[in-house]
Amino acid sequence: MNGTTATQATPTTTGNSFPWAGQPDETACNYAFGLLLQNVPPRVMFENKLHTPTLMAAMGAIAGVAAQVSLLSDAEKVTKATEEKKLLEVKLKDGRTLMYGDTLNEMLYSARDPALARSRVWNMMVSAALSKGMTREQLPNVPDMFKHVSESFGTEKEGRPSVPPNAQPMIPVRELLRLVGPPAIAALAGDVQTAVPIAGQNMRANRKSWVAITAQAAANMLLTASKVMPPELCLTIAMESAIYASKLRANAQETDEAAPPQA
Numbered sequence: 001m002n003g004t005t006a007t008q009a010t011p012t013t014t015g016n017s018f019p020w021a022g023q024p025d026e027t028a029c030n031y032a033f034g035l036l037l038q039n040v041p042p043r044v045m046f047e048n049k050l051h052t053p054t055l056m057a058a059m060g061a062i063a064g065v066a067a068q069v070s071l072l073s074d075a076e077k078v079t080k081a082t083e084e085k086k087l088l089e090v091k092l093k094d095g096r097t098l099m100y101g102d103t104l105n106e107m108l109y110s111a112r113d114p115a116l117a118r119s120r121v122w123n124m125m126v127s128a129a130l131s132k133g134m135t136r137e138q139l140p141n142v143p144d145m146f147k148h149v150s151e152s153f154g155t156e157k158e159g160r161p162s163v164p165p166n167a168q169p170m171i172p173v174r175e176l177l178r179l180v181g182p183p184a185i186a187a188l189a190g191d192v193q194t195a196v197p198i199a200g201q202n203m204r205a206n207r208k209s210w211v212a213i214t215a216q217a218a219a220n221m222l223l224t225a226s227k228v229m230p231p232e233l234c235l236t237i238a239m240e241s242a243i244y245a246s247k248l249r250a251n252a253q254e255t256d257e258a259a260p261p262q263a
Contacts, residue, residue: 019118019212020205028190028203029213035187036062036217043179046170052229053237057161057169058180059218060238063121064245065181066188066210067107068099073207077103089249092153097249107211108242109142119212121242124219129231132223138232140239149243161240167233173241174248188213218242 020029040062044054071087072078081087081103090098109122117123126139148162159172169176185191190204205213218238225234 018216019115020209023206023209025204025206025209028205029209031203032187032190032205032210033213033217036184036214037220039183039187040180040217041221043183044170044176051170052225052234053161053163053167054169054171054176055221056218056225056229056234056237057173057241058176059214059221060121060241061173061177061245062180062184063211063214063218063238064108064242064247065177065184066214067121067242067246068104068249070208070211071104071107094154098153098247099249100247104246105146108239108246119215121211121215121218122239124215125222125235125238128219128222129226129235132226132231134231134235140232140236142239145236145240146243149240149247152244159241159244161237163233163236167229167237169237169241173244176241177245184214 018026018029018033020026023029040058041050041055044051044058046054078087081101085101086103087099087101090100092098108120110117110120122142130136145162148157152158152160159174159176160168171179188205188210222231222234222238
């Protein structure tokens with residue numbers, strides 16, 4: 001299994017309204033969601049085919065970046081979490097800064113709130129994977145995934161999901177972000193030349209909405225990817241990529257063009 005398919009990544013609907021329905025930035029969120037599904041897959045095409053593990057790693061990584069950005073856009077929440085030691089920064093020997101803590105983790109999954117779960121990448125991808133035949137017994141262990149990511153920093157396994165060699169993305173997540181980061185950030189920020197003006201301004205989703213947009217997009221893409229790769233593998237690849245990307249404090253700023261707009 002090499003995870004390569006010529007199948008196009010076409011948007012799929014679950015029949016449910018999006019979690020941003022009714023918000024002031026609803027139209028901008030819808031637009032950003034569509035742009036993600038349209039603009040990210042071409043960045044991971046190899047010989048005119050989608051490489052499924054790389055696609056899932058890309059969507060997961062984007063969701064991880066967005067989870068961090070959405071959290072940091074809420075100054076009050078960040079201050080409270082920092083004071084309660086639920087959000088920490090750790091320096092690596094190579095100068096990079098990692099983010100840890102329950103508050104950041106909870107931007108990736110919700111264990112108690114069904115409404116909040118619809119804006120979390122883990123919950124949405126689990127629902128998609130179950131709908132594609134994954135059993136509850138095949139559900140990846142979340143603590144094990146966090147452990148794998150944390151222990152991989154500074155090793156040859158960094159940015160690589162805990163899946164068999166034939167299901168690995170083509171490149172590590174950190175390098176993958178350099179490919180998919182610019183179009184993803186542009187889509188989320190509304191910095192696209194074809195953006196439709198509303199009241200004289202381009203559509204721009206609120207940063208706090210980014211976590212929901214990317215969670216829904218990742219789940220949508222998992223529905224497509226599960227046509228050629230077991231859904232539990234899709235889930236593991238995407239979630240571990242999301243965890244990894246969420247921890248890199250400057251992950252979206254490794255290139256100027258990928259940096260999110262300043263507030």
